[in-house]
Amino acid sequence: MSKGLPKRSENYSEWYNELVKRADLAENSAVRGCMVIKPYGYSIWEKMQRALDDMFKETGHTNAYFPLFVPKSLFEAEEKNAEGFAKECAVVTHYRLKNDPENKGKLIVDPNARLEEELVVRPTSEAIIWSTYKNWIQSYRDLPLLINQWANVVRWEMRTRLFLRTAEFLWQEGHTAHATKEEAIAETEQMLDVYATFAEEFMAVPVIRGKKTANERFAGADDTYCIEAMMQDGKALQAGTSHFLGQNFAKAFDVKFSNKENQQAYVWGTSWGVSTRLMGALIMAHSDDEGLVLPPKLAPIQVVIVPIFKGAEQLEAISEKVLPIVKALKKLGISVKFDNSDKQSPGFKFAEYELKGVPVRLAIGARDLANGTVEIARRDTKEKKTYEIEGVVEVIQNLLEEIQENIYNRALSFRTENTLEVDSWDEFVKTLDEKPGFISAHWDGTPETEEKIKELTKATIRCIPLDAKEEEGKCIYTGNPSSRRVIFARAY
Amino acid sequence: MSKGLPKRSENYSEWYNELVKRADLAENSAVRGCMVIKPYGYSIWEKMQRALDDMFKETGHTNAYFPLFVPKSLFEAEEKNAEGFAKECAVVTHYRLKNDPENKGKLIVDPNARLEEELVVRPTSEAIIWSTYKNWIQSYRDLPLLINQWANVVRWEMRTRLFLRTAEFLWQEGHTAHATKEEAIAETEQMLDVYATFAEEFMAVPVIRGKKTANERFAGADDTYCIEAMMQDGKALQAGTSHFLGQNFAKAFDVKFSNKENQQAYVWGTSWGVSTRLMGALIMAHSDDEGLVLPPKLAPIQVVIVPIFKGAEQLEAISEKVLPIVKALKKLGISVKFDNSDKQSPGFKFAEYELKGVPVRLAIGARDLANGTVEIARRDTKEKKTYEIEGVVEVIQNLLEEIQENIYNRALSFRTENTLEVDSWDEFVKTLDEKPGFISAHWDGTPETEEKIKELTKATIRCIPLDAKEEEGKCIYTGNPSSRRVIFARAY
Structure with a gap:
């Protein structure tokens, strides 16, 4: 960090x-x-x-x-499948190693232990x-x-x-x-x-x-x-x-x-x-420049509690407030970590859990103790708020749901903003470079055109959406007729 | 079946x-x-x-x-480990197949795709x-x-x-x-x-x-x-x-x-x-001659319910009694299957679930309907008993615990009966052939004696029990002094 x-x-x-x-x-x-x-x-x-x-x-x-x-003979039985994967197969040819007679302590493949039939490691x-x-x-x-x-x-x-x-x-x-x-x-x-x-x-x-x-x-x-x-x-x-x-x-x-x-x-x-x-x-x-952002449903730690304390006595006073919260959260099936280690500073811990994408962080210090409050920070928006300890479990429970929903909506908005309908070749090329995202465009349905577009732009047809509506149009590259749009993009 | x-x-x-x-x-x-x-x-x-x-x-x-x-170079780094496993290693030597120029539709290992360093499939x-x-x-x-x-x-x-x-x-x-x-x-x-x-x-x-x-x-x-x-x-x-x-x-x-x-x-x-x-x-x-006997804690189906019925109407009447039981069992986390298929006879189903080791079987037919009862059979003892439907869920719950305990105890008794302390070579050899089991005997502590006994009898030292008590004795084979017994047996 x-x-x-x-x-x-x-x-x-x-x-x-x-x-x-x-x-x-x-x-x-x-x-x-x-x-x-x-x-x-x-x-x-x-x-x-x-x-x-x-x-x-x-x-x-x-x-x-x-x-x-x-076994190779089974692997090659379905011809197209075999052809598709043959070029990237790890192949086992031998079933034994033996001492290298020329290098003490080293091993070599035993030439007498060659398999009758090679084995492909399943792709x-x-x-x-x-x-x-x-x-x-x-x-x-x-x-x-x-x-x-x-x-x-x-x-x-x-x-x-x-x-x-x-x-x-x-x-x-x-x-x-x-x-x-x-x-x-x-x-x-x-x-x-x-x-x-x-x-x-x-x-x-x-x-x-x-x-x-x-x-x-x-x-x-x-x-x-x-x-x-x-x-x-x-x-x-x-x-x-x-x-x-x-x-x-x-x-x-x-x-x-x-x-x-x-x-x-x-x-x-x-x-x-x-x-x-x-x-x-x-x-x-x-995720963002500070680290992971995990959806609560897949986060190994959903809530982390970081005490801000000086000395064992203060930690004990904080623990007294925190442990019932931990227990109540666990009872609801929420995974929670109370990080009471004194090896790292609270600031270090904050950064660490941010990096790890923990959705909700509770911090509690001396002033909170006096006021009966805690500070809750959410990872997705980085928003921080102070809450009364009373009722904090429900706040967390709701917050986890809200975060799950919010990051979905954020990703959806992002996708919507970066999905464009494009109807000309020039615009297609320009969009790919200037505003990369999904391009919904017409295509003439031929593998040749698809190949050509890929060659020229590195964009591939990601899919023909199941909900694509019938619509008359012209292929952005050849101008030939097309009856529905497909999704183009550069891809991982 | x-x-x-x-x-x-x-x-x-x-x-x-x-x-x-x-x-x-x-x-x-x-x-x-x-x-x-x-x-x-x-x-x-x-x-x-x-x-x-x-x-x-x-x-x-x-x-x-x-x-x-x-990678082979890592595999050989810890010498004893490498020596122990070298003789049974599957080794990947190539990373590609190619078309066999002499046999259309067949593949061969591509000689140009040899790995620089062989890879051992982890043993x-x-x-x-x-x-x-x-x-x-x-x-x-x-x-x-x-x-x-x-x-x-x-x-x-x-x-x-x-x-x-x-x-x-x-x-x-x-x-x-x-x-x-x-x-x-x-x-x-x-x-x-x-x-x-x-x-x-x-x-x-x-x-x-x-x-x-x-x-x-x-x-x-x-x-x-x-x-x-x-x-x-x-x-x-x-x-x-x-x-x-x-x-x-x-x-x-x-x-x-x-x-x-x-x-x-x-x-x-x-x-x-x-x-x-x-x-x-x-x-x-x-398990026994009829099939598997599974401990309830590991049985995929803990309870099977087999209706004995003629026609849809009778099945419906039975279902009405059975479904609340199914629901109550599931609520307790007990996995239950209600096999209401009409493709097999009840007798066929009984044999099938016996073979599969389902710990508890409920059968319910016309007479049970009239009497408000069910027949419960346990897989481990094959005991059958008739119970009032009222309270049957508790009966099953207890029965599952009882079965778990019973098969453990049965296995323990079997082991006790078949574990003998033996103090002479003749008795050792005779016991192995006539009453195979665990033999608790003295051994002089040398690998040579251990090897010799294995060679002569196929029995190996299974272990030196952690709770073996100090006891003066003589090795059953060499007669040399020994200070604790070890467990000998033929083994899988």
Whole structure:
């Protein structure tokens, strides 16, 4: 804390990197592109996991666990999926190390322990899971099969950034099988809704629900749905995807069932996932030059109480007032920390909890003791007010709700202000540079135009919003006819 | 369920394998030695995780996440640890696949994408974690560092068995660093206590707390503490270990801190873990020829209600009685399933829930309706009794506690009956064959004798019990003097 964070307005990217490290969220490890998720960062991820897991279970899913490794022959079975991930696969080729005869104390790969078949470290688990589903599905009675897995996956990315793009990341991946196309599509849409609800209600991040263009689809999917969020620099971040897999994996792995008419048919599939990337979205959506701003629903510490005291006697007098508050808050399920350590000054603590994004801070000193008051500061607006101790628990409870709502609304206003309808190429290019954000514009529907625009501007089609209305227009680049607007942006 | 399980008395090993599969706990996968943990099995594991995680947090630990991969140069830094695990390491050597020019649609490892340094898939994480701790620890103020990780690990075992020994398994691994030797030992012992408490209070499995002999120590530890449980075939299963690492990893990774006297010193370490192996212990400790017997505290479904009905009208009348019971049980936090499906007969359902180990079963039919009663069957004793509907919720609540206690006591009696003090070699050999169990015997304290006994009988020293009393005796094999008894057994 001796030195402040870089300012967002000066170097957003540097601000992000520094914030992630200083707030003890994550750091780079000794393994290229792999991160260490530090305890404070992990405790936020645990809160995300818990909330998502509850939502998955409420919608009828159960968890299971499938192998980390995918034998190469299974990996290549669904051709598009294999092609999409082949270039970034970590591959296990050997199962033993041995002493290096030329260097005492060193090890080398044992050439006699080469695997007969190489194993791919899962970049995603469709292949291994569908090869298993083949044995689990015989009849329509076995459907739908609604399974989720919490796991680590590895994609050998060349340029990595903490949380946003790492070689190994943590995620959940749902994999479901259905008797009909309609049911599979309904599942795909339902899970997109679950993600959107989670993003908006827990992360306080407004998202646009949409579909990806063919270019941006998941490798092996017939359709990819996504939620897209806007970061404070106007760039888009894909926060979750839900894929309608058609019968692609069922055909690749020969997963058939006998339907009610006793005929054999291929099943229909979906898969959907969110990852530790959400941590990046959470950080970049709300935080400021002083540090993290966390939505109360995901904050590991929701309330911190900092006593301002000289000597043990004063601390004791303060504690007497504070402990009943702590107890009452805990009883309401509010996580509270009473930081009565005498190793740091109150000022140091204030800065530290600001950096860590604790939503509500109570301070109580000698004058408060005399007056029967406390000072409450909220992290989101930095507003401070003095309250009577009597009734302070209710004040806090309401404040937490207010903060949750406020940061959502703030992010929503920001997105609204930075989303523009644009109808000409010149304006499109100018807007991207001068007022980066989401651009709602017409596109002629061809992958070629999409590619060209990306090449010229680095902007991609984030999605075709699900609620886009029919509207006659002309493609901003080619001038060809278009029937609805899509969302363009530069993206993480 | 068409065919019963193999009988324990005829083929214990086959009984176990079949039970794991038929009760939908786990199955083998397409990857040699790796298992798929099926939803029902995973839901038991989730309950274990939740209980353990709560206990870790209550004792001051937080979770974090470290990379899956360990660069070879870090892996080999702590020599004994490296030596212990080198022979069973999965090694990533490449980071890309490419199209096989000779086989359309097939992939091969891209020889141009060889890693500069090979990556070991973690068999355990001391190396990667201590290389990180080096940067986290500077001063005594940074200590103790109390971190746990939930993760998958890979050990390339040649002979595998579902849950008991698999190439990939799930576990938690605690890694702590302390300023003094005493504190580190206290932590090691504390975590052994946590494991023992979990085994006894949640799994209902009595365990012996002890220390491993030097031969059986974790590679890189100065001391390994363990809990040992007895299975129904009299064999031992090591259910958890807690290691005092001394300064071995601190020295290997140069982790020093400045103490209160401002002197540089190496920190002291511990690590401790339990894994999905606990699932094997749970299954083998309690289950019978009809299927699983689960302790209520870990049962995904604690109570199942099976209506016995003909036609929708009768079902409705039954439901009217049942739904308030369901509601009342849920309110008490008891997980209950009302299986009102008409696809299977009550008899089929009874067998199914017996196989799945549901602790309490309620059945209610036409006669019960008339009498205002229900039939309650407990899984552990198979006892059935009829109760008035009035008050049934309390009956169930008490019954769940009683079952938890009963299966613990049953396992404890079994262990007591099958633990013998033996004082001669002949008796030792005879007991192992005729009445397999734990043998409490004297040993001369040498690794050579331990090895010899293992070679001759396949029995190993499971542990030196922490509560072993001083007692003069003679080693059962060499006749040399010994001052305390140790526990011998054949083991999983």
